[in-house]
Structures are given as structure tokens and as C-alpha cells.
Amino acid sequence: MKDKITFKIDGQVVEANKGMNILDAALANDIYIPHLCHHEDLVPVGACRMCGVEVDGGKMVMSCMTPVRDGIDVKTNSPDIQMSRKVTMDLLIADHHMDCLACEAADDCGLLTTTSYLGMRPETGDGIRYLGRDLPIDTSNPFFQFDPNKCILCGICVRTCDEIVGLGALGYINRGFDSVVGTFGDRGFVDSICESCGECVVRCPVGALVPKKPQMASREVQTTCAYCGVGCGIYMGVKGDQIVSVRADRESPANEGSLCVKGRYGFSFVNHPDRLKTPLIKKDGEFVKASWEEAFDLINKKFKKSKGKKFAALTSAKCTNEDNYLVQKFTRAVMGTNTIDHCARL
Numbered sequence: 021m022k023d024k025i026t027f028k029i030d031g032q033v034v035e036a037n038k039g040m041n042i043l044d045a046a047l048a049n050d051i052y053i054p055h056l057c058h059h060e061d062l063v064p065v066g067a068c069r070m071c072g073v074e075v076d077g078g079k080m081v082m083s084c085m086t087p088v089r090d091g092i093d094v095k096t097n098s099p100d101i102q103m104s105r106k107v108t109m110d111l112l113i114a115d116h117h118m119d120c121l122a123c124e125a126a127d128d129c130g131l132l133t134t135t136s137y138l139g140m141r142p143e144t145g146d147g148i149r150y151l152g153r154d155l156p157i158d159t160s161n162p163f164f165q166f167d168p169n170k171c172i173l174c175g176i177c178v179r180t181c182d183e184i185v186g187l188g189a190l191g192y193i194n195r196g197f198d199s200v201v202g203t204f205g206d207r208g209f210v211d212s213i214c215e216s217c218g219e220c221v222v223r224c225p226v227g228a229l230v231p232k233k234p235q236m237a238s239r240e241v242q243t244t245c246a247y248c249g250v251g252c253g254i255y256m257g258v259k260g261d262q263i264v265s266v267r268a269d270r271e272s273p274a275n276e277g278s279l280c281v282k283g284r285y286g287f288s289f290v291n292h293p294d295r296l297k298t299p300l301i302k303k304d305g306e307f308v309k310a311s312w313e314e315a316f317d318l319i320n321k322k323f324k325k326s327k328g329k330k331f332a333a334l335t336s337a338k339c340t341n342e343d344n345y346l347v348q349k350f351t352r353a354v355m356g357t358n359t360i361d362h363c364a365r366l
Contacts, residue, residue, distance in 0.1 A: 023037060023038050024036070024037065024038070025037070025038055025040075025088050025089065025090050026090060026091070027045075027088055027089065027090065027091060027092045027093070027094065028092070028093045028094060029042075029045075029046055029049070029051050029094045029096065030051070030094070030095060030096055030097065032049075032051070034046075034049040034051070035049075036048065036049075036088045038088075039087065040087070040088050041064060041083065041084055041085065041086055041087055041088065042073060042075075042081075042083035042084075042086050042087075042088055042094055043055060043058060043064075043071050043083040043084040044060070044084075045088050046083065046094075046096070051096070052137065053071050053073065053083055053096050054070045054071060054105060054133075054134045054137055054138070055068065055070050055071040055083075055084060055130075055134075056068040056070050056112075056130050056131070056134060056172060056174050056225055057070075057084075057174035057175055057176060058071060058084045059176055059179075059180075059223055061180070061183075061184060061223070061277070062176065062179045062180065062183055062184075062223075063179070063183060064084040064085055065084075065085075065175060065179070066082035066084055066085040067173075067174060067175050068108070068172070068174050069082070069104070069108050070105055070108060070109070070134060071083045071084050072101055072104055072105065073086075073094050073095060073096050073101060074094070074095040074096075074098050074100070074101060075092055075093070075094055075095075076092055076093055077093070080100070080101065080104070083096075102138065105134075105138055106138055106140060109134065109135060109138060109140060112131070112172050113135075115153045115169075115197070116131070116169070116170060116172065116226075117153075117167070117169040117170050120132060123170070123227040123230075124227055124230040124231070124234050125170075125224070125226055125227035125230060126227070129225070129226055129227065130225030130226060131172065131225070131226050153169055154169065155168040155169050155200065156168075157169075158208050158209055159232075160208030160209050160210035160211065161208075161209040161210050161214070161216060162210070162216070162232070163216050163218065163231065163232060163281070163284075163285040164209075164216075164218060164221045164229060164230060164231050164232060165229075165230060165232055166201075166209060166228060166229055167227065167228050167230075168200045168201065168202075168228065170226050170227045170228040171200065171201055171226070171228040172225070172226055172228070173192070173199060173200075173201065174225060175192075175201075176220070176223050176224060176225065177190050177201060177220035177223065177224055177228075177229060178190045178191055178192065178201060180219050180220045180223050181214075181219070181220055184219055184278065185215070185217060185219055187213060187214070187215060189203055189204075189212050189213045189214040189215075190202070190203060190214075190220065191203075191204070193206050201228075215280070215281060216281040216285065217278075217279065217280050217281050217284065218231070218279065218281065218284045218285065219278060219279075222267070222268075231265075231285075234265070235257075235259060235264035235265065236257075236259070236264075237257025237258055237259050237264050237265050238258065238259050238260070239257075239258050240255040240256065240257055240258070240267075241255065241256045241258055242254075242255055242256075242269065243255075243256055245279070245282075245283040246338055247280075247282040247283055247286060247338065248282075248337045248338065248364075249337035249338075249341075249364060250274055250275065251272075251274045252268065252269075252272060252274050252275035252278075252279060252280075252283050253268070253269030253271065253272025253274060253275060254266050254267065254268060254269055254272075254279065254283060255267050255268075255269060256287070261291075262291050263287045263290050263291065266279070266283065266284050266285070266287055267284075268283075268284070298310065298311075298312075299311070299312060299314070299315035301314065301315060301318060323355065326355075327355050327356050327357075328355070328356050328357055329357060329359075331351070331355045331356075331357050331359065332357065332359040332360065332361075333347055333348070333350075333351040333355075333359070333360040333361075334360075334361050334362070334363065335347045335348065335360065335361070335362045335363070336362075336363050337362070337363055337364045344362070347360070348360050
């Protein structure tokens with residue numbers, strides 16, 4: 021069975037895998053077609069109407085919803101297509117806060133990328149002008165904020181929470197011009213069933229969902245999340261000697277680009293001023309700093325007095341399999357008891 025399909029995009033002959041849609045095939049061949057609601061992790065919906073193309077001499081279709089076929093001729097920049105995109109973009113800009121220099125997504129904004137491609141600038145456009153929406157910003161979540169004034173209703177956050185997370189914490193509220201994305205009952209994120217995983221934040225194409233106090237890293241370090249035993253692959257963003265961000269490793273077989281709230285946002289403990297750097301031993305009712313040798317000597321003395329039924333061990337999912345094996349072997353062979361448990365059972 022033939023797995024490759026050959027067709028034309030703007031006169032260029034390209035190949036695509038059977039079953040791909042035109043948009044994914046174009047992007048795979050480094051050909052840009054404007055899009056705002058499309059994401060490689062989600063089922064295409066064709067909601068933003070930006071990825072329209074002409075197929076076989078004039079029929080306009082949404083490229084994200086149209087599968088490739090052998091021999092088709094796709095045009096991405098005809099006058100009718102460009103006019104349709106500009107009208108759609110005018111409607112989006114009409115109720116979008118365009119304070120781009122102050123926006124956290126300015127360096128990675130799908131709206132700016134598309135307007136630049138279309139040769140549009142809000143300050144010079146002749147289309148529909150801003151209609152003055154001023155909705156309150158939801159800052160209730162401790163890790164990110166939601167600004168509905170910058171939301172373009174692409175639905176990526178709603179579909180991400182539904183298709184990837186499986187939680188369904190987000191949905192559309194109201195109808196027409198009053199439509200917004202929100203939680204059940206239009207409550208703040210912190211009062212909803214949102215688990216703060218941030219999957220919607222990393223996929224938002226504009227500045228509607230952004231991390232609080234974002235910092236740009238100077239370099240990244242590939243590593244494994246230390247919070248539990250799943251072994252999610254991550255990239256730590258480092259600035260100086262500080263960890264400032266975490267992003268998921270899409271190539272990791274353990275998490276395939278997804279993270280939980282602890283893996284994505286729980287890194288402040290690394291540089292926290294209250295983090296212990298030396299052992300503490302209680303003397304006269306107060307904890308005082310001690311050397312590692314002093315701490316090990318004390319543990320040795322305590323353990324010798326607690327063999328058998330007096331002793332129990334609790335291991336951790338933050339340890340490696342090898343470390344957990346050594347703890348259970350030590351508990352049974354050295355301390356003489358089978359009373360050992362693991363935090364994952366809780």
C-alpha cells in the first residue's frame with residue numbers, strides 16, 4: 021500500500037504521509053499557512069477560519085480539515101484567500117487588547133505572526149476598530165493568569181483540557197459578542213476543578229493564558245523530573261544559578277510532552293532560602309547544624325537500638341528504583357523486619 025502522497029502547494033511539489041491534512045503536510049514541508057486554532061496535539065476543528073486554501077482551481081476549504089490527495093493543486097495566497105483572512109483578522113483584532121509590548125506572549129504570539137504574514141498592523145489598518153471590551157483578569161491561580169481581553173476564542177485551551185488532560189475544566193460561556201472561555205459557573209480558576217497542570221498555558225497561541233512572573237532562560241538542561249516515580253522528561257530553563265522555567269520533553273516516552281503541576285511549576289524549592297543544606301541535630305530542645313559524619317554516627321547509634329519490631333521504613337517515589345531496592349534490603353537483611361512501605365501506595 022502506498023504510504024506517501026504527492027501533490028502541489030503554490031506550484032511546489034511536496035510529499036506527505038497518507039492520512040495527513042493539508043495544513044500538517046504544508047508545515048511538515050516548511051510551508052507556512054496561517055492558523056490560530058490548530059495544534060499538532062489536538063483534533064482539528066477549523067474554528068479560526070485562518071487556514072483556508074484553494075484546491076484544484078478555486079474551491080476554498082479549511083486546510084486543517086481537508087486530507088491530502090494525490091495530485092491536488094493547493095494555492096495558499098490567492099487574492100480571495102488573502103481577503104478572507106484579513107476580514108477574519110479584523111474581526112479578531114476588534115475585541116483584542118493590542119498592548120503587545122507589555123504582553124508576556126509578544127515573542128511567541130500566533131496573532132502577531134499571522135498579522136505580520138498578512139502585512140497587517142493594527143495602528144495602520146482600515147478595518148474594524150477596537151470595540152472596548154474590558155473584562156476582569158483572573159489572577160486567582162497561583163501559577164498563571166487568564167486575560168479574557170486577549171483571548172481569541174480559538175478553543176485550544178478548552179480542547180486541551182478535554183482531549184489531553186481529560187478534565188473538562190474549561191468551556192465556552194455566553195453567546196455572540198459576549199462569548200468567553202471560562203470555568204464552570206464562571207468562577208476563578210482557583211475555585212474550579214482545574215489542576216493547574218499548565219497544559220492549556222503552554223498551548224495558548226496568544227497572551228490570554230500566561231505564567232505569572234515569567235523569566236527567559238539563558239540555557240536549558242535536559243533532565244528527569246524528581247517529584248515522583250513516573251520519570252517525566254523535562255528541560256530546566258536556567259538563568260545564572262537559578263531555575264526559572266520548566267518545559268516538557270516531547271520525545272520522552274514517559275510523558276510525551278505533558279506535565280503535572282508539580283513537574284511544571286514546582287521548582288522554587290531548589291533555590292529557596294529555607295532549603296536545608298546541612299544536617300540538623302536537636303540539642304537541648306533546639307535544632308543545630310551538624311556535620312555529615314556527626315549525623316551518620318547518631319543515626320548508627322539510634323538504628324542499633326531499634327532493630328526488629330521497633331523499626332519500620334518508608335521509601336519514596338522520588339528515589340531511584342535502585343535506592344528503593346537498597347532500602348528494602350537494608351530493612352529486611354540488616355534491621356531484621358518486613359515492616360516497610362512506599363509512599364506510592366498512599
